[in-house]
Amino acid sequence: MSTPQNTIAIVYDYDQTLSPSYMQDEVVFPAFGINGENFWRRCTEMVRENGYDNELAYMKVLLDTLGMDRPTNDDLKKLGSKLNFYKGLPEMFEEFRDGLLNTEHIAHGITVEHYIISSGMKVLIDGSRLAPFVRATFGCEFAEDNEGRITFPKRVISHTQKTQFLFRINKGLLDIHRGLQPGRSGARRFQEMLSAFYPRRSR
Numbered sequence: 001m002s003t004p005q006n007t008i009a010i011v012y013d014y015d016q017t018l019s020p021s022y023m024q025d026e027v028v029f030p031a032f033g034i035n036g037e038n039f040w041r042r043c044t045e046m047v048r049e050n051g052y053d054n055e056l057a058y059m060k061v062l063l064d065t066l067g068m069d070r071p072t073n074d075d076l077k078k079l080g081s082k083l084n085f086y087k088g089l090p091e092m093f094e095e096f097r098d099g100l101l102n103t104e105h106i107a108h109g110i111t112v113e114h115y116i117i118s119s120g121m122k123v124l125i126d127g128s129r130l131a132p133f134v135r136a137t138f139g140c141e142f143a144e145d146n147e148g149r150i151t152f153p154k155r156v157i158s159h160t161q162k163t164q165f166l167f168r169i170n171k172g173l174l175d176i177h178r179g180l181q182p183g184r185s186g187a188r189r190f191q192e193m194l195s196a197f198y199p200r201r202s203r
Contacts, residue, residue, distance in 0.1 A: 006109045009169050013162075014118035014125060014139070019085050023120045024058070027079040034065055055119050055140055059153045063142075070149040073123050073142060080127025093133035117165045119157050136174045138165045 015022050029036045046057040113135040122139030140157055142150035
């Protein structure tokens with residue numbers, strides 16, 4: 001007997017989807033006195049002249065710019081509380097939670113889950129006001145050195161790699177340390193996944 005397909009997953013990008021601005025511009029650059037225009041120019045140069053992926057470029061430039069003043073992931077998570085969103089957020093998630101499903105939906109066991117897949121910094125979203133409403137967030141991450149300071153890209157999610165995480169959600173494999181298992185039946189189907197991804201402007 002097949003597993004009931006009663007979970008609806010709504011999947012969002014972050015920058016310019018949930019927020020009108022880029023998270024680095026909004027909270028990271030002001031906190032560390034970084035000139036955003038110069039920062040993104042350096043990233044563009046690394047992509048064009050050295051063949052870097054966009055996401056690796058911004059993570060490397062951030063580490064290089066911070067130098068000895070590199071923060072911890074906990075420091076970055078606290079900055080996430082300063083993130084702002086489009087008008088109506090996070091109130092929309094509260095309305096979804098309290099009024100999206102009617103009694104008939106609930107009687108049939110239908111549930112709605114929210115996910116974020118971003119090429120931005122996961123730790124900032126984890127510290128934001130959106131976090132309590134999201135089942136899981138996938139984004140770029142930094143490893144830490146022995147002193148707890150960010151030191152190297154730990155996980156990078158490019159625009160094309162976002163599809164991998166749609167498959168993870170579809171299969172219920174939310175633990176990033178678990179490999180994808182071909183052929184495993186999913187708890188969710190793509191017909192029941194709504195994705196909110198919009199093109200990002202080039203830097």
